Amino acid sequence: MNITFIGLGVMGYPMAGHLAKRDGFEVTVYNRTASKARQWTSDYPGAMDESIAGAVSNADVVITCVGADPDLRSLFRGDGGIIANTPEGALLLDHTTASATVTRELAEAASSRNLHWVDAPVSGGQQGAQNGQLTIMCGGDKASFERAQPVLDCYGKVSHYMGEVGSGQLTKMVNQITVAGLLEGLAEGIHFAEQAGLDTGAVIGAISGGAAQSWQMDNRAGTMIAGEYNHGFAVDWMRKDLAICLSEARDRGATLPAAALIDQFYGDVQAQGGGGWDTSSLLERLRNRSR
Amino acid sequence: MNITFIGLGVMGYPMAGHLAKRDGFEVTVYNRTASKARQWTSDYPGAMDESIAGAVSNADVVITCVGADPDLRSLFRGDGGIIANTPEGALLLDHTTASATVTRELAEAASSRNLHWVDAPVSGGQQGAQNGQLTIMCGGDKASFERAQPVLDCYGKVSHYMGEVGSGQLTKMVNQITVAGLLEGLAEGIHFAEQAGLDTGAVIGAISGGAAQSWQMDNRAGTMIAGEYNHGFAVDWMRKDLAICLSEARDRGATLPAAALIDQFYGDVQAQGGGGWDTSSLLERLRNRSR
């Protein structure tokens, strides 16, 4: 099977690598900055192409993992784009975290050339991509999802079928909304403990067995207390995702007061210089107040 | 050892029961509404007394588990109160969730009669009290904490020593602050999923293995989706606790924007008639908007 992988960033680079090592998959990569693609071909068994049109011209499956909505539009649209140049009948599998709106728009455009769309945003971070332990949330028709399964199995711990096109993206949004509230709660709890003069590590130890427990508490409280924020998903990405969530909520008649507020707090973190810190850095915003 | 237990509410009733069944503990109970104390003596091997002064007059340990700060002041202060009537040298062990301020104030008053204070708020809810599986967060001097240990072991899964008087209460506050953000995040996530027309249960299934995971997601998402809110700690109690947190934060120079906002959202739940619902009912507030 011929697979084209577009977007060799923090996530895509190792994901494409997992595919290349699988028997029966012929992988061709494309990256806007070609040097990264060249580097990739020296790390993994696979080819590269310097144009999108060339990269996709023989593909059975085209996988994308780029930045955000405008990036998707520019990659898929136009004469040199993915939709125009991919062989009819191929599968388009998108791992970008993007809006459901752009997803449906591009899926519809693709269907006019009989290309099948599966939106498949991931969670699990850089580490999950490297270890092949991602959680993948998929939208599209059921047959296309099943067709994607052997590919997803190369880097996914588990892949969930969530429903029609866009459902993968919407599920990812639920994840981000939930994480935002959870992290702000955790940050405020730790901030309070610090201001109250408690032994913060001991406090987390005392409460982590009960109703306040969370993956973030188990995995991030320690690094937060230590002021280390290089453990995962960056604030700049989170703001992109929350903007998508808030825009989608607006369209769907949902209101997300905490998510909207916390999005602004992430703006404060950016103003502090923390756009590249991981999302648990909401604590640093609280610590920064008095500096 | 003579133990007096004051406050046979949802929590205190079974906690006192666990003590009564332990060899070597002679338990006397007092409850403002005497009928409950009478009922208790028919369920468990122990005595009751209709006055505080009488109930504590021979106590080695006096345990309290009542409502809030004003209740503590009225029980401990005054000629007929606990401090005036408990034998010198006894241990005062308070399971009420109260402010660190009233805790320090009463502990100091008690020390003038050589009474030792351990503040020991609990988490684990009604079920934890019944099963003897509470998590207990303790403040006081280390020797007093150790003296309390055999008592705490009767209904505690684990007891944590957090530091000087008030530290137990402060630790419990960290718990409540953290839970508030976490639950609002979860409620907004579920609300979004519902408005987006997703299969909400499947969404929770898809994201509960990753960064959004929490005890609340594992144990409450299902009941939230079903609109069942009789599973634990009530909104009215939560507002009391958050008021304590916010007041303490004010004194300690901490700011808790999400907790402050969510406290108001719990006020909306109360206005909906949900003061007695459990804390996960933040979701019902979002659902109620359009009714």
Next chain:
Amino acid sequence: MNITFIGLGVMGYPMAGHLAKRDGFEVTVYNRTASKARQWTSDYPGAMDESIAGAVSNADVVITCVGADPDLRSLFRGDGGIIANTPEGALLLDHTTASATVTRELAEAASSRNLHWVDAPVSGGQQGAQNGQLTIMCGGDKASFERAQPVLDCYGKVSHYMGEVGSGQLTKMVNQITVAGLLEGLAEGIHFAEQAGLDTGAVIGAISGGAAQSWQMDNRAGTMIAGEYNHGFAVDWMRKDLAICLSEARDRGATLPAAALIDQFYGDVQAQGGGGWDTSSLLERLRNRSR
């Protein structure tokens, strides 16, 4: 002077009317729904055209007052659009409340055909448009602003020159951000007074001479107390404007926590069925909690 006016909505209809009555201005109108344009020509001395290209083909000034960003793009772009068909050297005067981003984008596209852009969003509402008493905030080069002045004078109480292209829009955003906080404060004040059982009208009377005074208090408190929300700018429009503000703030590194939160509260008003109510209906959201 030949003036083309595009967009005969609540605002544009009377604004175009004021121009038509001015000596020396030959007004041609275009409206997507042609029937409204026809109606306008029976109310005012002026012509209509059923195509954009036709309407602008002889214009010295093209005025637009339409919905939002996508509407502007669709009107200005393309072979049949304003930019392609307006005579070189003409002035483009846009009264739409839109983003600074689309404004700069279109102004730049226009400049390639030597068309001059002034963004000129207004405040003062339907009444201001009818009475010719609008406040107009303008961005563009100074010469273009001065060229626009005689036009603006027909329906403006005052026109302010704010700086380069986009500055008019940015100034309007400052207005909306400020109004949002002000109205939520006023709504919470009135809600509190009602819940406290005060004579709310008397309360407003007592505080309106001091630090709490505002145009909104002077002009809307009475209608808010009466539950009348048909006095101006609609919630649906406000959400569009706040979305623009929040997106622009994101790009500019500003954080707007109250505006972000109140935007969500307007979402609650929409869910109540109040998308068409005026912006002071934040009060009704608070009243609705217990229904």
Next chain:
Amino acid sequence: MNITFIGLGVMGYPMAGHLAKRDGFEVTVYNRTASKARQWTSDYPGAMDESIAGAVSNADVVITCVGADPDLRSLFRGDGGIIANTPEGALLLDHTTASATVTRELAEAASSRNLHWVDAPVSGGQQGAQNGQLTIMCGGDKASFERAQPVLDCYGKVSHYMGEVGSGQLTKMVNQITVAGLLEGLAEGIHFAEQAGLDTGAVIGAISGGAAQSWQMDNRAGTMIAGEYNHGFAVDWMRKDLAICLSEARDRGATLPAAALIDQFYGDVQAQGGGGWDTSSLLERLRNRSR
């Protein structure tokens, strides 16, 4: 008429002065820190007393203007306090901004000695106190309010009768709630303008004639832009007042999400060292984010 004035702070000192200059009023002052009372007697024609009991023993009217609830309790209660020592039938007139709860509690205690209570919090700030231009919001029975009128006229621009005991305090709370939202909106507007690179003074000039207008915009925007925060009511006082509002709202079933959030933002200002700045310093919090 014998008038006793207790509390010669920023507000009380000049207020007592206005009374002393009125014919027919014999003024005796008491201040906890006696040196201030001594200073006052050298500035104004009146007496001082070093004990509360002595100061009130011949009073027809006892006026208080102190800090907060606990201060009132300590002044009015006890053997040496105001209630025990004021002649029966006298009028108690309280200008402190305090809770309605403590107000009703003390008014009731006072009535047992046939003392009449009028709660009369003020607005207008230090300048209003000095110029005798305060706005005064009164609660109590109508007859007592009328009895207080000649006194209030000495330093009030206008006095409003709001209803039964506590209504003055509740009205003042409405004022504070409203001001909080208004100032945060104004601060966010200015912050946005600054980040957008606009001429902020010109922006305020452009929008101050319309829907965004407020007393704060007219009187504080200029000083805010200049970063001057010594123009009135301090953040520390505001937090006391907002705590009262939020506690009262809790009891009355009102929810105040913006006020609750802004109260936390004032906490950030305090953490920045701005407890003594005036309430418009919410802007400085936004400016501080990136430092």
